[in-house]
Amino acid sequence: MAAEGALAGPADPVITLRGVWKTYRTGKIEFTALKDIALDIYPGEFTAIMGPSGSGKSTLMHILGCLDHKDSGSYVLNGTEIGDMTANELALVRNQEIGFVFQSFNLLPKLTLLENVALPMVYAGIKRHERLERAREALESVDLVRWAQHRPNEISGGQKQRAAIARAMTLKPALLLADEPTGNLDTKSAGEILKVFAQLNRSGSTIVLITHEADIARQASRIIQLVDGQLVHDSSGRNAPPRQDS
Numbered sequence: 001m002a003a004e005g006a007l008a009g010p011a012d013p014v015i016t017l018r019g020v021w022k023t024y025r026t027g028k029i030e031f032t033a034l035k036d037i038a039l040d041i042y043p044g045e046f047t048a049i050m051g052p053s054g055s056g057k058s059t060l061m062h063i064l065g066c067l068d069h070k071d072s073g074s075y076v077l078n079g080t081e082i083g084d085m086t087a088n089e090l091a092l093v094r095n096q097e098i099g100f101v102f103q104s105f106n107l108l109p110k111l112t113l114l115e116n117v118a119l120p121m122v123y124a125g126i127k128r129h130e131r132l133e134r135a136r137e138a139l140e141s142v143d144l145v146r147w148a149q150h151r152p153n154e155i156s157g158g159q160k161q162r163a164a165i166a167r168a169m170t171l172k173p174a175l176l177l178a179d180e181p182t183g184n185l186d187t188k189s190a191g192e193i194l195k196v197f198a199q200l201n202r203s204g205s206t207i208v209l210i211t212h213e214a215d216i217a218r219q220a221s222r223i224i225q226l227v228d229g230q231l232v233h234d235s236s237g238r239n240a241p242p243r244q245d246s
């Protein structure tokens with residue numbers, strides 16, 4: 001059920017955006033952060049989103065993650081139009097189909113790493129014993145088991161981000177979204193985080209990652225570029241015309 005006129009991809013897209021606009025209104029001031037975005041992301045793709053500060057990257061990510069609403073246009077996620085979903089259905093999608101990793105980790109300071117990683121499974125209604133077992137396995141996959149009982153303020157930035165990735169992946173979401181996940185990390189920790197993403201991608205995860213750094217973007221299989229709220233370049237050639245100057 002590919003959208004009319006779309007190029008055939010390897011499978012149905014995980015994400016299809018068409019004609020997406022977003023304007024922020026603060027008092028009398030309006031700012032249009034996204035302008036007519038069309039984007040298709042296919043299963044197994046590792047997409048990096050680049051662009052200057054203020055170009056709309058996080059806004060786009062928030063819409064992809066169903067954390068914020070677009071003003072107009074269509075967003076189909078795994079075959080379902082997001083605009084047609086009820087609040088409860090959307091909460092379920094956010095919990096089960098999407099994993100998030102943020103620049104600032106967003107771990108809860110009073111919980112241990114094990115409890116942090118297990119938290120999305122609480123909302124998913126998974127029993128405590130299974131939650132803890134699966135959280136332990138997730139920590140093992142990012143090499144953090146020995147820190148399971150520590151709290152976030154007792155570990156390094158790179159370790160926090162690995163725990164955040166483990167948390168994002170425990171429910172095996174179809175889509176992993178990361179907004180500058182290495183922005184607060186030193187080069188060595190950033191490299192380790194990238195390895196984790198590459199490994200997840202090899203095992204089938206679809207990843208969309210925002211980054212300012214060309215080195216990091218090069219690890220992705222596809223780079224798209226936003227400028228002033230418009231998608232101006234797409235290395236796959238699918239959603240934007242190739243740039244004249246490249």
Ligand SMILES: Nc1ncnc2c1ncn2[C@@H]1O[C@H](COP(=O)(O)OP(=O)(O)OP(=O)(O)O)[C@@H](O)[C@H]1O
Binds near residue numbers: 057
């Ligand atoms: N909640 C908001 N209210 C009003 N304006 C906003 C809001 N969030 C973002 N904006 C504006 O929308 C534009 C795009 O912001 P966005 O956060 O998407 O940029 P970005 O590309 O992620 O930038 P950065 O690289 O600095 O993180 C900016 O001009 C910003 O000021």
Ligand SMILES: [Mg+2]
Binds near residue numbers: 058
């Ligand atoms: Mg941002």
